Amino acid sequence: MSSQIDVVVIDYGVGNILSITNALTTLGYDFVVSNKKEDITRAQALILPGVGAFNEAMQNLQQLNLIELLREEVLLKEKPLLGICLGMQVLAEESEENGIHRGLGLIPGRVIKLEGDDVVRIPHVGWNDVVAWKNSPLFLNMERSPHFYFDHSYHFICDRTIVAGTTLHGQEIVAAVQKGNIFGVQFHPEKSQNNGLRLYRNFFNYIKNYHPQHVKETNHS
Amino acid sequence: MLKKRIIANLVVRDGIVVQSIGFERYLPVGKPEVAVEFLNAWGIDEIIIADINAGIERRIPDLQMISSISKKCFVPVTVAGGIKSIEMMRELIRCGADKIAINTAAVEHPSLISEGAEVFGSQCIVVSIDVRKNSEGKYEVFSRGGRRPTGLNPVEFAQTCEQLGAGEIIINSIDRDGSRKGYDLSLVASVSDAVSIPVIALGGAGHPRHFVDALTTGKATAAAAGNFFHFCEQSVVLTKEFLTRNQVNVRHDTYAQYADFLFDGGGRIQRRSDDELQGLRFKFLPKESI
Numbered sequence: 132m133s134s135q136i137d138v139v140v141i142d143y144g145v146g147n148i149l150s151i152t153n154a155l156t157t158l159g160y161d162f163v164v165s166n167k168k169e170d171i172t173r174a175q176a177l178i179l180p181g182v183g184a185f186n187e188a189m190q191n192l193q194q195l196n197l198i199e200l201l202r203e204e205v206l207l208k209e210k211p212l213l214g215i216c217l218g219m220q221v222l223a224e225e226s227e228e229n230g231i232h233r234g235l236g237l238i239p240g241r242v243i244k245l246e247g248d249d250v251v252r253i254p255h256v257g258w259n260d261v262v263a264w265k266n267s268p269l270f271l272n273m274e275r276s277p278h279f280y281f282d283h284s285y286h287f288i289c290d291r292t293i294v295a296g297t298t299l300h301g302q303e304i305v306a307a308v309q310k311g312n313i314f315g316v317q318f319h320p321e322k323s324q325n326n327g328l329r330l331y332r333n334f335f336n337y338i339k340n341y342h343p344q345h346v347k348e349t350n351h352s
Numbered sequence: 353m354l355k356k357r358i359i360a361n362l363v364v365r366d367g368i369v370v371q372s373i374g375f376e377r378y379l380p381v382g383k384p385e386v387a388v389e390f391l392n393a394w395g396i397d398e399i400i401i402a403d404i405n406a407g408i409e410r411r412i413p414d415l416q417m418i419s420s421i422s423k424k425c426f427v428p429v430t431v432a433g434g435i436k437s438i439e440m441m442r443e444l445i446r447c448g449a450d451k452i453a454i455n456t457a458a459v460e461h462p463s464l465i466s467e468g469a470e471v472f473g474s475q476c477i478v479v480s481i482d483v484r485k486n487s488e489g490k491y492e493v494f495s496r497g498g499r500r501p502t503g504l505n506p507v508e509f510a511q512t513c514e515q516l517g518a519g520e521i522i523i524n525s526i527d528r529d530g531s532r533k534g535y536d537l538s539l540v541a542s543v544s545d546a547v548s549i550p551v552i553a554l555g556g557a558g559h560p561r562h563f564v565d566a567l568t569t570g571k572a573t574a575a576a577a578g579n580f581f582h583f584c585e586q587s588v589v590l591t592k593e594f595l596t597r598n599q600v601n602v603r604h605d606t607y608a609q610y611a612d613f614l615f616d617g618g619g620r621i622q623r624r625s626d627d628e629l630q631g632l633r634f635k636f637l638p639k640e641s642i
Contacts, residue, residue, distance in 0.1 A: 145472070149448040153423050182445065184473045217473070229470065252550050252573055254475045254519045258355045258397060258603040278355065278603050280397075280428060282450075282475045284519070300354050322428045322450060324395070324605050 138162040138338070139174035141201075144191045145183035145217065147321070154321040158328060160335055166195045176210055176338045177201070181217025185228040185242065185285070188221050189235075198235060205237055209343035211312045212237070213334050219308065219315030220287060228285050238310050240289030251301030254284040259298045261306045261318070267295040268337040269307060269314060269330050277326040279306070279318035287317060312343070355603045356567045357397040357574035358591060360581050361554055362387055364403045364433075367414065371579045372404075373530030375482075375498035381582050384417055389424045391581060394588035395605040400430040400453065400522070400576060402480075404497060407434030407456060415447045422448025430478055438467055445472065453478040453522060456495040459502050459509075462516055469517030478552075479513040480522040481506055483539060491539055498526045506539065507546045514547045521547060522576065525555035530579055532558025540570035552576050559619040560594035567600050586610075590621060 140155075142148055142164050155162050162178075163170055171177065179201075181188060192198050205212045214222050223234040226242035234242070247253035258278045263270035270277065281298070287305045295314070296307035308315045314334065320327035362384060363372045369387050370378040381387065388399060401421065403413035413433040422429060431444050432453035441452045452472070457464050458479045468477040483506045486492040493504040510521050523543045525536040533556050540553040550573040553566040557577035566575040581587045592602045593610040614622040 147445060147448070147450060149419065149422055149446065150450065153448070154426065156423075157426075182450070182472065182476060184470060187471055247548050249548075252548055254549065255354065256475065256520060256550050257357050257573065260353065278605075281354075282428065282519075284474050319428070319450075322426060324392075324426045326605075327426060 137174050138176045138178060138335075139170050140164045140178045140180060141171070141197070142166045143188065143195055143197065145181060145188050147182045147319075148180055150319075150321040151178065151180050151215070154328060154331055158331055158335070160331075166197065168196070168200055171197075171200060171204060174204075174210065176341075177204065177212045179212060179214040179218035179221070181215055181219070181221065183217055185217065185220060185226040185234070186230070186232045188217055189232055192221070192235070201235060202237065205313060209312050211334075211338050211341055212314065214313075214315040215321075216283060216317060216319055219317055220285060222308075222313065222315050223287060223289070226285065237313055238289060238293060238308060238315065240287055240293075240308070242285050243288055245284055245286050245300070245304070247301065254282060255286075255300045255304070256282050258323075259300060259306075259318075261296045261298050263296045263307075264294050267307065267309050269309070269316070269333050270296060271333050271336075273326060273329055277329075279316075279320065279323040279326055281306075281318045283317060287315070312341070353601055354573075355397075355601050356595070357552075358563065358588060358595075358602060359398040359400060359552060359574050359576035360387075360391045360396045360588070361400045361402065361576045361578040363578055364401060364414070364417070365405055367417065369582070371530060371582065375526050375529055377530075385420055385424060387582070388421045391588060392425050392427060394586055395592065395603070396427060396581075396588050397603060398428045398430065398574070399425060400432060402453075403431070403433035405433070407497060410434065412440045412443060415443065418444060418449055419447040432480055436461065436464065438464075438471055441468055441472060441476075445476070451476050451478050451519075453480045455480040455482060456497075458513060458518075459493065459495040459504065462512065465513055465516040465518050469519070474517050474519040477518050478520040478522060479510075479518040480524060481509060481513075481543075482524050482526055483536075484526040494526060507542050510543045510547050510551075514549050518549060520550045520552060522552045522554055528556030531556050532580075534558065534562040535566040535570055535572075535575070537565055537570045540566060540572050544571035544573075550574065560591045560615070561619065563591055563595055564598045564600055567595070584620065590615075590619075594619070
């Protein structure tokens, strides 16, 4: 297998694509920015960016016919996927942002509004320490509680077994999730200086050594 | 715990970063790309780029500049300057802006705040409020780059913006702009108390102590400065070191350590004593004789 990794950064109209591609270019990785079916089916791994509102994001994915395609690529073909901020939230089953909307349903979970008070201001904006919960491949080679840049008003609720990292802002907030080959981070690694670049490097290292389960099984039989 | 943010506010006029004094006088500083590269290396938490010509010339902020800046910037960038439509916002985000700050448009077409929040999310829409004391000595919101009085009370206006879906408020004191006298703490505190979204203090920073004041007495969640960061090497690192010593929780991301430095009255690092510097030298060997 060639050492070149074909990663597709999915362009669906609401993402901060340029920030992500700048980070990947700085690290020297190969990638393609696309929303075309042929690119996505050919890719070894996917990055789903996101800045914006949940409903708008899902509508754009629907219009580009990406919903079923992503389910197939990620669930059946078990391609690694990294969802960033809103890109992580759309992995959930549903969100209550501006009314109830269905998500991609790749990870069992819901997206609900953050509750603030006199001290805790919402949106949750700024740098916060993330506690990595399990030996997630994303948080390798980092200090014990690395800081990342957050900017969101809704948060991900899911089963504790798929939580990969948390942070504190009035309450415990899910900062990162992992379910097999599916990753999501609530913060913006492309805006988190050195720690963020480390996280992208970790994701690419993970892809390099990754073999889908079902391919392994067929090899054994 | 969420850390307090230190933000650089770059005022850009005719394509170069300028020092702004009282919204009237402007002194050139340098190229935006260079300023951003340095600030990024010194561990700034966020950068605001205000293209102050854009509003007057009725155009979008310089897209070329934004995209070349975003290549060197791994912290969030907020873009401001004459933005008055969803299309303009979309274009800027496409060029690498992470957040959009609106000022005059928020006063003249408040519905743009809610429209923007609906499309891009509240976290993307920042309302920048320029305030000056009017002839009666009361705080008043000014639009059009500080030229047009609006009759609005800053506290009430900030609350309106929050209700419409703004994600953050920048509160800028025109009277303190470029004065180096410190932030207008009573103004910042009154707005911070009135809203539950993050508030960024701007205008007047001239000493690291001013940042401490804005983030404690002023109750701001972030403090921004423009001129203050331009004229001192490692200014961001030094400011953050000063904040840490004053029990303000900030982020340190550079390898440079300033923990053993002393500050002078002006907030600059003190020169180390001759004895100490002598001790740092390699051992002095007289010319070797054979």
